[in-house]
Amino acid sequence: MINRTICILLLLGLTGLKTFSQDVIQNIGARKNLSLNGRWNYIPDPYENGYYDYRRAPFDASASGKGGYYDDAQPVNKQELVEYDFDHSPTLAVPGDWNSQVESLKLYEGTVWYRRQFNIKPVSGKRYIIYFGAANYEAHVYLNGKKLGMHKGGFTAFQFEVTDKLKDGSNSLVVKVDNTRKQDEVPTINTDWWNYGGITRDVYLSELPETFIDNYQVQLGKSNMRQIDGFVKLNGKNKAQSVAIKVADAGISLSVKTDTAGYASFKIPVKGLKYWSPESPFLYHVSIHSESDDVDDKIGFRTIQTKGKDILLNGKSVFLRGISIHDENPMIPGRPRSEADLRMLLTWAKELNCNYVRLAHYPHNEKMLRLADEMGLMVWAEIPVYWTISWENKDTYINAQKQLTDLINLGRNRSSIVIWSVGNETPISEPRNKFMGALIDKTKATDDTRLVAAALELHREGHTVHVDDVLGEKLDLVSFNQYAGWYWGGTPKDIPTYHFEIKYQKPVVISEMGGDALAGFHADENTRWSEEYQEALYLNQFKLLNTVDALRGMSPWILVDFKSPRRPHPIYQNFWNRKGLISETGQKKKAFFALKNFYNEKQKQYPAITAAK
Ligand code: GCU
Numbered sequence: 001m002i003n004r005t006i007c008i009l010l011l012l013g014l015t016g017l018k019t020f021s022q023d024v025i026q027n028i029g030a031r032k033n034l035s036l037n038g039r040w041n042y043i044p045d046p047y048e049n050g051y052y053d054y055r056r057a058p059f060d061a062s063a064s065g066k067g068g069y070y071d072d073a074q075p076v077n078k079q080e081l082v083e084y085d086f087d088h089s090p091t092l093a094v095p096g097d098w099n100s101q102v103e104s105l106k107l108y109e110g111t112v113w114y115r116r117q118f119n120i121k122p123v124s125g126k127r128y129i130i131y132f133g134a135a136n137y138e139a140h141v142y143l144n145g146k147k148l149g150m151h152k153g154g155f156t157a158f159q160f161e162v163t164d165k166l167k168d169g170s171n172s173l174v175v176k177v178d179n180t181r182k183q184d185e186v187p188t189i190n191t192d193w194w195n196y197g198g199i200t201r202d203v204y205l206s207e208l209p210e211t212f213i214d215n216y217q218v219q220l221g222k223s224n225m226r227q228i229d230g231f232v233k234l235n236g237k238n239k240a241q242s243v244a245i246k247v248a249d250a251g252i253s254l255s256v257k258t259d260t261a262g263y264a265s266f267k268i269p270v271k272g273l274k275y276w277s278p279e280s281p282f283l284y285h286v287s288i289h290s291e292s293d294d295v296d297d298k299i300g301f302r303t304i305q306t307k308g309k310d311i312l313l314n315g316k317s318v319f320l321r322g323i324s325i326h327d328e329n330p331m332i333p334g335r336p337r338s339e340a341d342l343r344m345l346l347t348w349a350k351e352l353n354c355n356y357v358r359l360a361h362y363p364h365n366e367k368m369l370r371l372a373d374e375m376g377l378m379v380w381a382e383i384p385v386y387w388t389i390s391w392e393n394k395d396t397y398i399n400a401q402k403q404l405t406d407l408i409n410l411g412r413n414r415s416s417i418v419i420w421s422v423g424n425e426t427p428i429s430e431p432r433n434k435f436m437g438a439l440i441d442k443t444k445a446t447d448d449t450r451l452v453a454a455a456l457e458l459h460r461e462g463h464t465v466h467v468d469d470v471l472g473e474k475l476d477l478v479s480f481n482q483y484a485g486w487y488w489g490g491t492p493k494d495i496p497t498y499h500f501e502i503k504y505q506k507p508v509v510i511s512e513m514g515g516d517a518l519a520g521f522h523a524d525e526n527t528r529w530s531e532e533y534q535e536a537l538y539l540n541q542f543k544l545l546n547t548v549d550a551l552r553g554m555s556p557w558i559l560v561d562f563k564s565p566r567r568p569h570p571i572y573q574n575f576w577n578r579k580g581l582i583s584e585t586g587q588k589k590k591a592f593f594a595l596k597n598f599y600n601e602k603q604k605q606y607p608a609i610t611a612a613k
Contacts, residue, residue, distance in 0.1 A: 023409065024157045025235075026215045028131050028204060029366070030295050036116050036130075036173065036203040039091035042098070043084055043113040044105065050084050050113055051140070051176055060140065060147060086115040086174075093337065094203060095133065097196035100334025107565070109195055111178040118173065120205065122166045127208045127236070130173065131159040133201025133365060137185065140176040152399060153186070154179070155327070155362040155384065156406040157201070175199060184393045186400045187384035192577060193326055193361070194563040200335040201365055209292040211236025214262070216295070217412045218245065218286050220270075222449045223305040225314060227269055228252075229449075234262030234290060244289040258290075275314045276300025276415040278355035279608040281376035283415075300373055300415030304451060306476050309550035311451075311507045313378070313418070319606040320378060320509055320553025321599040322356035323349050323581070326562045327364045330584035333563050342368045346375050348559055348582055352592065353599040358511060358555035361386050361424050363407045372416035379416045380453070380511070380555065383407055385423030385439065391431035400435075401442055408446050417450060424455040424511075425481060433470055440474045451476040455511040458482060468503035478504050481512035481557070484544060485537040491526045492536035496543040502550065509553035513541055517591065518572045519561075519583030529572040535590035542598050556595060560584065 025031070043050070052058050092098055098105045098112055105112075122128065132139065136154030140147070143165050151158035179197030181189040214235035221229035232243050239262035245254045250273055256264040274282040283298040302314050310317040328334065329341040336342050342365060349357050358380040359368065372379050383403045390396045404422065411417045422439040426432050436454065443452045456469035458480050465482065472478055485495045502508060517534035525536035538556070545551055561580035567573040576584060581592040 023215075024131065024159050024406070025129065025206070025208075026213075026409070026413070027295060027297055028157070028206065030297060031204075032207045033131075033204040034118065034120065034207070036118055036205055037094055038116070040094045040114045040116045040199070041086040041089040042092045042115075043086065043089050044108065045111040045113055045176075046108075048111050048176075048178075050081060051111065084113065086113075089115075092198065094199045095201045095335070096198060096337050097136070097200050097335045098198040099194065099196050100332045105197075108197065109180050110197075111176055111180075112197065114175045114177060114199060116173045116203075117170055118205065119170050120166060121168055122163075123207065125210055127161065127163045127210060127212065128166055129159045129161050129206050129208065131157065131202075131204045131206055132175075132199065133157050133203070134363075135175065135177050135199045135201075136195070136197050137179045137181075138177070139199075142174040142176075144172055153403045153406070154200070155364070156403050157366070157410065162205075184390045184396050186389060186396060186403060187362070187386045188389050190387055191361070191384075192564050192566050194328070194333075194565060194575075196328075196335050198335075209236070211238040211241070211262075211290070212293045213243075213288055213290055213295045215409070216288055218247070218288075218297070218299055219413060219415075219449060220301050220303050221267070223303050225273075225275065225303050226271065227267055228301070229265075229267055231263065231265040232256065232258065232288060232290075234258050234293075236262070236292070238292065241291045243291075246287045246289070247284050248287070249284050270301075273301050276302040276373070277313060277608075278376040278378060281374060281415075283373060297413060298370075298373070299413050302415050304378075304418040304449075306451065306507050309505060309507050309552065311477075311509075311552045317606060318355075318552070319602050320356035320555070321354050321602055322358055322378075322380070322553060322555035323352055323354050323595075324358040324360045324512060324555045324558045325349065325364075325560075326360055326558065327362070327368070328560075328562050330560050330562065330580075330582075331586070333584060336365065339367050339371070342371055343375075345559065346371050346377060349377060350375060352559075352581070352596050353603065356380070356418075356553060356555065357559075358382070358421075360558075363403065363410065366410055369411050369414045369416060373414055377416055378418045379411075379414070380419040380421055380509075381407055381411055381417050382421035382424065383439075385426060385436070387425055388427060389423075389432075389435070391429065391435045397435055397438065400439060404439055404442060405446055408443065412447060419451045419453050419477070419509075420447070421479075421511075422452065422454045425457065426454070428457050428469060436471055437474060440471070453477040453479045453509065453511075456480045460488070463498045464501055465498055466501045466503075468501070472504045472506070476506065478502055478506050478508045478550070479511040482510065483513065483515070485540060486515035492533065492540045493525075495537065495540035496547075498544055500548055502548070506550065507552035508548055508550040509555070510545065510551070511555055512557040513545075513554065514538075514557040514579040516572065516578035517589050518578055519585070519587045519589050521572070529578070531590040535594050538591045538594040538598075542594075556581070 148160040215233040362384040523530035
């Protein structure tokens with residue numbers, strides 16, 4: 001008995017120690033990639049019998065032989081999993097969630113095994129990484145029967161180096177994906193969005209030089225329109241190199257020397273730049289050239305800061321005309337599967353006359369951020385520290401912080417991102433304040449060029465709404481979700497009777513407000529679920545919000561109806577949250593036009609910020 005336990009502990013130790021995914025490479029899309037998107041064989045495994053033996057001991061070392069998951073080196077567990085036959089198993093599209101592809105997996109939460117075979121002729125002297133845009137929630141990855149590692153977090157990218165694990169010819173990539181919700185994870189067990197499982201974003205095999213450009217930042221310094229502050233980081237044996245940073249259209253060409261760790265930072269004085277703004281989302285072609293690698297990017301330059309109750313974009317006061325968006329294509333309904341799906345969502349936001357979007361409640365696809373750069377939409381980007389997280393669990397904090405730094409690393413060169421959010425509607429307590437406070441400090445330490453926010457807690461006394469959440473002290477904005485006219489009872493005409501008592505002299509950005517309406521259901525403005533009710537709710541909300549003198553932005557909940565397991569009403573919901581301004585079939589509700597008109601008025605109050613030099 002003792003031997004066996006030691007074996008298992010050893011096995012776990014081995015797995016635990018070396019197999020967490022690496023920090024991801026910057027700008028994967030610009031690298032030499034073999035796309036591994038497409039049809040992957042899959043095997044649902046509700047009891048995880050492909051991972052644990054009947055004694056619930058993990059087999060998990062590496063695969064040998066067809067369908068097996070046993071490490072030849074571990075004789076104690078040698079047995080063939082004949083039931084796991086990928087060759088004859090059905091397939092799923094990657095990227096894509098399994099819930100929207102297979103009726104029987106619609107509400108499935110558990111493990112699904114994926115397998116993708118691909119052919120490659122590795123080039124000597126080159127390095128290879130396998131990159132996943134996202135897989136919800138916990139992924140264990142194997143190549144040719146050998147464990148590469150695991151990753152937690154359904155919305156952040158991860159990668160593994162496979163240079164010494166690739167075969168010349170056919171390779172077999174196997175991924176165990178488990179979307180089981182657990183209390184101590186991030187997000188925790190209760191959310192108001194569909195727990196889509198699967199490999200939900202692009203997968204690449206990237207071929208890189210031995211020493212490659214791993215990470216870089218080329219952005220204006222904190223509130224400094226006259227200087228680019230940046231860095232470059234090389235990965236490989238030959239770390240000390242000359243690296244050139246070029247912004248051709250701006251006449252910028254700088255050469256720096258990386259140190260023995262492959263790192264170099266730089267400051268470039270600039271003048272005559274075309275600054276990025278929603279009205280003129282100008283992107284420069286930026287190229288970085290080391291002695292062994294080259295990377296091209298499209299980057300906008302803008303500054304964002306607060307001054308008293310104002311938010312300044314490129315030094316000018318701006319109003320964030322926003323809308324909240326989930327990472328879901330309602331037409332599927334499921335996780336977006338292409339850039340076109342993402343562009344559809346942002347095009348709707350532009351039609352609403354938005355200049356800003358809240359990408360809720362978790363990191364969205366890098367492509368969404370690049371589209372926002374291109375289309376001229378400022379972005380609130382967030383990690384899923386949502387509702388009742390396990391505040392006192394150390395691993396939960398490490399997990400949340402990792403998702404935060406992964407998000408910041410992914411978006412560090414995106415001019416569209418102006419706000420990092422560390423969480424949503426988290427109940428006040430000492431452990432929560434400590435947890436969230438640490439995340440805020442980490443955000444500022446990692447990137448001080450953007451604003452930091454969170455959807456704060458409120459408390460009401462009658463129709464007085466108090467906004468004095470202690471976290472507000474540390475944040476740049478006062479943001480909160482308020483549901484006057486919906487969860488607060490009453491009817492739309494009661495909304496203007498509310499009054500906000502806001503403790504902090506900072507810009508106010510309403511992170512959520514709204515109410516449900518079933519598209520096509522028409523009644524009087526006091527009949528809930530009708531389009532008229534939702535429209536009246538918005539019109540009265542505008543009256544209330546116009547009383548907030550520090551109001552500098554908002555992102556009503558939400559652009560389009562979205563799937564939620566918390567919404568079973570058989571007539572009005574059918575597992576859809578109906579707070580969208582657009583229905584799942586793309587039908588614009590009356591409130592869509594009410595908000596558009598409100599934004600047209602707001603736009604007149606805040607003059608356009610064009611590409612001033
Ligand atoms: C909350 C929450 C959202 C949710 C919304 C709603 O404030 O942040 O995730 O969907 O309210 O109840 O519709």
